[in-house]
Amino acid sequence: MARSFRLPLPAANPDKIRFPNRCVCCGAPRHADSTLGVSRVVQRKRRQEPVVLRYAVPHCDKCHRGTKAVFLVGLLPFLAGFVLLGGAAFVLAAFYASALGIDRNSVPGSANSLVVGAAAGMMIGLVGAFLFEGAARLLLLPFFGQALWQAPMLMTQFIQDTDYIAGLRGKLDPEAKHLLLTFNNDELAAEFARLNGETAVDAP
Numbered sequence: 001m002a003r004s005f006r007l008p009l010p011a012a013n014p015d016k017i018r019f020p021n022r023c024v025c026c027g028a029p030r031h032a033d034s035t036l037g038v039s040r041v042v043q044r045k046r047r048q049e050p051v052v053l054r055y056a057v058p059h060c061d062k063c064h065r066g067t068k069a070v071f072l073v074g075l076l077p078f079l080a081g082f083v084l085l086g087g088a089a090f091v092l093a094a095f096y097a098s099a100l101g102i103d104r105n106s107v108p109g110s111a112n113s114l115v116v117g118a119a120a121g122m123m124i125g126l127v128g129a130f131l132f133e134g135a136a137r138l139l140l141l142p143f144f145g146q147a148l149w150q151a152p153m154l155m156t157q158f159i160q161d162t163d164y165i166a167g168l169r170g171k172l173d174p175e176a177k178h179l180l181l182t183f184n185n186d187e188l189a190a191e192f193a194r195l196n197g198e199t200a201v202d203a204p
């Protein structure tokens with residue numbers, strides 16, 4: 001069972017919060033730190049300010065490597081799908097739009113067909129990226145196991161501003177007043193709660 005905490009900021013800033021001194025995913029001895037990065041743009045006194053927090057989180061060797069693999073395994077097919085399908089859609093849409101004659105009304109220097117092509121390329125590219133990433137996950141599941149399967153898809157991570165590393169998910173609330181942390185491992189979550197005392201409030 002996963003356990004979530006709702007930690008008030010700035011009490012939960014990276015220099016104030018403590019993680020257990022062992023892997024947050026499986027509890028094995030600490031080998032290296034992975035970075036959990038959370039960010040959000042907030043409105044403060046009529047100005048937009050980005051809030052970016054980066055936490056160094058202990059991982060064992062296996063989970064550290066798994067975390068890096070999850071990112072690459074998601075990112076590479078994502079980019080490939082975007083470039084291949086998006087590129088093809090761009091060329092096709094620009095070609096057909098041009099053949100239909102929409103360039104005749106263009107302002108010199110900006111061809112309408114290219115605008116249509118770019119819009120189509122963007123949309124189909126995102127669909128392609130999603131499909132390729134999903135396919136890569138299915139193929140690689142036997143090699144990376146749960147760390148990969150439990151990670152949210154890259155697209156979801158972009159939309160939700162959620163960062164994921166093996167065993168842990170982090171997210172800022174809309175006003176960036178709280179950090180939401182979810183541990184997959186209950187035992188490590190309990191240790192985290194002990195280490196951080198009053199700051200570690202269970203999320204509803």
Ligand SMILES: [Zn+2]
Nearest residue numbers: 023026060063
């Ligand atoms: Zn581990």
